[in-house]
Amino acid sequence: MSSESPRQPLEIVGISWVTTIFLFSTLVVSLIGGPWFAWSFPVGWFELVLFVAMMYLTGMSITVGYHRLFSHRAYQAKWPVRLFVCLFGAGAFQMSALKWSAEHRHHHKHTDQDGDPHDPHSIARGFWWAHMGWLLVKVDPRLRHDNVEDLRRDPILAWQERWYVPIAIVMGFFVPMAVGAGWYAFTGRDVLVGVLSGFLFGGTIRIVAVHHMTWFINSLAHSIGSRPYDSEASSRDNGLLALFTFGEGYHNYHHAFQTDYRNGVRFWQFDPTKWVIWTLSKVGLASNLRRIPAETIRLARLRERQRQIERRIAEDRVELSDTLASWLRELDAKAEELHLQLRTLLNESTRQARAKMHRSSEQRREVEAKLRQVRREFAATLKAWKLAHRQAMALAAAPA
Numbered sequence: 001m002s003s004e005s006p007r008q009p010l011e012i013v014g015i016s017w018v019t020t021i022f023l024f025s026t027l028v029v030s031l032i033g034g035p036w037f038a039w040s041f042p043v044g045w046f047e048l049v050l051f052v053a054m055m056y057l058t059g060m061s062i063t064v065g066y067h068r069l070f071s072h073r074a075y076q077a078k079w080p081v082r083l084f085v086c087l088f089g090a091g092a093f094q095m096s097a098l099k100w101s102a103e104h105r106h107h108h109k110h111t112d113q114d115g116d117p118h119d120p121h122s123i124a125r126g127f128w129w130a131h132m133g134w135l136l137v138k139v140d141p142r143l144r145h146d147n148v149e150d151l152r153r154d155p156i157l158a159w160q161e162r163w164y165v166p167i168a169i170v171m172g173f174f175v176p177m178a179v180g181a182g183w184y185a186f187t188g189r190d191v192l193v194g195v196l197s198g199f200l201f202g203g204t205i206r207i208v209a210v211h212h213m214t215w216f217i218n219s220l221a222h223s224i225g226s227r228p229y230d231s232e233a234s235s236r237d238n239g240l241l242a243l244f245t246f247g248e249g250y251h252n253y254h255h256a257f258q259t260d261y262r263n264g265v266r267f268w269q270f271d272p273t274k275w276v277i278w279t280l281s282k283v284g285l286a287s288n289l290r291r292i293p294a295e296t297i298r299l300a301r302l303r304e305r306q307r308q309i310e311r312r313i314a315e316d317r318v319e320l321s322d323t324l325a326s327w328l329r330e331l332d333a334k335a336e337e338l339h340l341q342l343r344t345l346l347n348e349s350t351r352q353a354r355a356k357m358h359r360s361s362e363q364r365r366e367v368e369a370k371l372r373q374v375r376r377e378f379a380a381t382l383k384a385w386k387l388a389h390r391q392a393m394a395l396a397a398a399p400a
């Protein structure tokens with residue numbers, strides 16, 4: 001068996017007929033069934049609530065569970081959470097959690113390279129390939145699912161893998177159909193119409209909507225938006241997309257710091273997935289939430305800015321004065337050094353807290369005081385660095 005080789009383009013070896021037929025039939029049934037139902041029967045609040053509720057339950061099982069918990073191990077969760085996301089995640093019809101995580105880990109490992117299962121660039125099949133084309137075909141057997149051995153040990157994931165199809169049908173169709181039947185019976189209407197309403201609005205139409213929301217991350221979030229952390233990568237931060245993807249639109253950040261349980265790290269960024277995980281941790285259902293320190297994030301943004309400026313200056317052939325050039329270099333080095341000091345102090349502070357050392361103890365007070373001082377210096381350095389960036393940019397923008 002040849003080992004996986006990210007430098008060779010993936011080859012298409014056949015059509016995934018089951019997936020292709022499922023995706024197109026759900027689309028056709030939704031496009032015809034939705035308008036037909038609305039024309040034939042009164043569509044009310046129930047249909048809208050069922051659609052949105054099922055969209056959030058299944059869609060967020062993908063983002064909270066499949067993505068941030070299983071694929072990235074960004075936090076740990078108790079069994080009720082893992083069971084819940086395996087049940088409703090299956091109802092999203094996006095493969096089992098094990099397969100989903102395996103593909104997604106390949107995507108992160110080989111982003112913008114040939115080993116990425118839905119890379120929009122190197123396979124040169126573009127936006128639609130990344131959006132859904134890759135799902136319709138069977139690709140290279142080199143992309144094996146041998147990168148999720150850690151997850152296979154979880155009996156809930158193994159159970160979902162084994163019974164994925166029946167679980168998906170029950171959760172994705174039978175549950176909303178039963179809810180529809182129950183609500184229509186309760187309100188004294190035709191139960192069969194209720195079943196149909198559940199099938200369409202909680203089932204097919206919702207499945208199509210959640211599919212495209214997830215796929216937008218592979219297509220739009222790799223083509224439209226800003227790149228504050230890494231402008232060489234195709235991944236983008238896109239606040240508008242975050243609104244439709246349960247907060248997954250901050251994708252440039254996510255690719256830069258994939259182990260962070262948050263994707264939107266700024267307070268104004270819409271990331272309901274992060275809020276759910278945080279809430280789960282507060283009620284004891286999740287723990288060990290991994291966060292990249294704010295200073296590391298800030299440093300990454302400024303480093304990227306520096307790279308952009310250097311590129312711009314090289315392209316425009318602008319000469320920086322020796323003073324400005326050395327100022328930029330010095331600030332870069334100083335920020336790096338302070339960042340290292342900060343990380344050491346933060347680790348020490350965490351170690352002391354874990355050892356249950358009293359807050360008023362001399363060692364803890366000493367570390368806290370040092371932390372405050374280094375933080376202040378770090379903030380001042382970044383401020384000066386930003387100023388230097390602005391001066392360099394003004395020079396690059398000035399007419400020759």
Ligand SMILES: [Zn+2]
Nearest residue numbers: 104108254258
């Ligand atoms: Zn990811």
Ligand SMILES: [Zn+2]
Nearest residue numbers: 217218235251
């Ligand atoms: Zn991505």
